[in-house]
Amino acid sequence: MTWYAWRATTPNGKSERGTLQADTPRQVRQHLRELGMTPVSIEETAAPGAGKATRGKKFSSNSLALFTRQLATLTNAALPLESALRVIARQTEDKKFAQALTSVHEKVVEGHSLSEALAEYPQTFDNLYRTLVTAGEKTGHLGSVLDKLADYNEIRQQMKSKLTQAMVYPITLTIVAITVISILLVAVVPQVVGQFVQMKQELPFTTRTLIVVSDFLTAYGLYILVAIVGGIIGFRYWLKKGNNRMRYHRWQVKSSPLQKLVRAINSARYIRTLSILQASGVPLLEAMIISVDGLENLFVRERLLEAADKVRQGATLNSSLEQTQLFPPMMLYMVASGEESGELGPLMERAADNQDKGLQHRITLTLAIFEPVLVITMASVVLFIVMSILQPILQLNNMVG
Structure with missing residues (x-):
């Protein structure tokens, strides 16, 4: 049945x-x-209660981006919402996500709004997503709002993919190089150099240094590895205690070597979210509070909530954001221009685009410098090991000669 x-x-x-x-x-x-x-x-439809087991599950960003784009396309094509949800659920390859969409379709068929149906899955459809959907339903422009939301999700996914792809090669190269050098120092070098030690001849300084490093890693290498793993686990445990996560996030923004990168990522994400909410008709103050939910850094969220409070008291958006000391001057200038001209949403979107382009350029440049430096460093270490082994051999040949 x-x-x-x-x-x-x-x-x-x-x-x-x-x-x-x-x-x-x-x-x-x-x-x-x-x-x-x-x-x-x-x-x-699905059986009542189908999908309840997945309500606490967070589905992949790829599935969310594809669903949003498909729903925007079908809605703009004047297809009824119920039919659009049913069609998307049937062709979704992720079975659990399809089950969730079937449950959403069922709620809509029962008379609930789309935003109310999506609220059953808060891990996937966050507050920003549901607020935009609510704004689209109230204004009667759900299709255009979903288009903006799909663009936003795709931009975030592209940035994440580019960053991941850019980091794959240097991380792989680093792991392989460290592994090879460690094997050389722990397994190969002691056997080769041991032959020279038995001859009781004075060894070159480089060879003696290599022997000391090799002996140290052989004796304490396992302890060092355990200490590193223990340090990572301990750090994650430390973050869960008290106000430590806030302290760590403050350090990321204020003192870390990557502080400029952290500020750029958070400011671009905040401004882009704020521009989408503004363009969708969400009031500025409410949009500022909702935009904070998309940020993971607690210190940045605290500063931006303070900025929202200043706007509530009558300050301008530009002056409130400037006091956070998180935004670059160009972005603040475009926000000020948007307030003066009444085009705040489009100018904030343009500012976010510029920030994203600058961020991508900075990441590309950093990796372009890092990769050859890494190759040269690892090659120098290998060259040092080879020379440390060859020098005693050359000395032995000279003695025999």
Whole structure:
């Protein structure tokens, strides 16, 4: 038997919705007529409660971005929301995500708004997502709002993918180089150099240095590895205690070597989110508070909430953001221009685009410098090991000669 979502009208004209299990839609229609109701629509759906097990699950950003783009396309094509959700759920390859979308479709069929249905999955559809959907439903421009939301999700996904791709090569190169050098120092060097030690000849300084390093790693290498793993676990445990996470995030923004990068990432994400909310008709103060939810750095969130409080008291957006000391001068200038011209949303979006381009250029430049430096450093270490082994051999040949 299959579950069907039905919609019907009572004799007094009232609309009713529900689900019923039957072999065919005809049986559902017959049952409704026996209850004195006139069927309006009968559609196949998931069993009641389907998807509840996945409500606490966070689905991949790829699935979310694809769903948003598909829903925006179908909505702009004037396809009813219920039909659009059903079509997307049927063609989604991720079975659990398809189950969640079926549950969302069921809630919409029952008469709930899309934002209310999405609230069943807060881990995937966050406060920003649901607020934008609510704004689109209230203004009657759900399709255009979903387009902006799809663009936003795709931009974030592209930035994440580019950063991941850019880091794969140097991280792989570093791990391989460290592994090879460690094997040389721990397994190969002691056997080769041991032959020279047995001859009781004075060894070159480089060879003696290599022996000391090799002996140290052989004796304490395992302890060092355990200490590193323990340090990582201890650090993660430390972050969960008290106000330590706030201290760490403050250090990231104020004192870390990557402080400029941290500020650039958070400021660009905040401004882009704020521009989308503004363009969707969300009031500025509410938009500032919602935009903070998309940031992970607690110190940045605290400063931006203070900025929102200043705006509530009557200050301008530009002056409030300037006091946070998180935003570059060019971005603040564009925000000020937007306030003066009444084009705050578009100018903030342009400022976010410029910040993203600058961020990508900075990451590319850093990696372009880092990769050859890493190669040269590792090559120098290997050269030192080879020379330390070759020098005693050359000395031995000279003695024999």
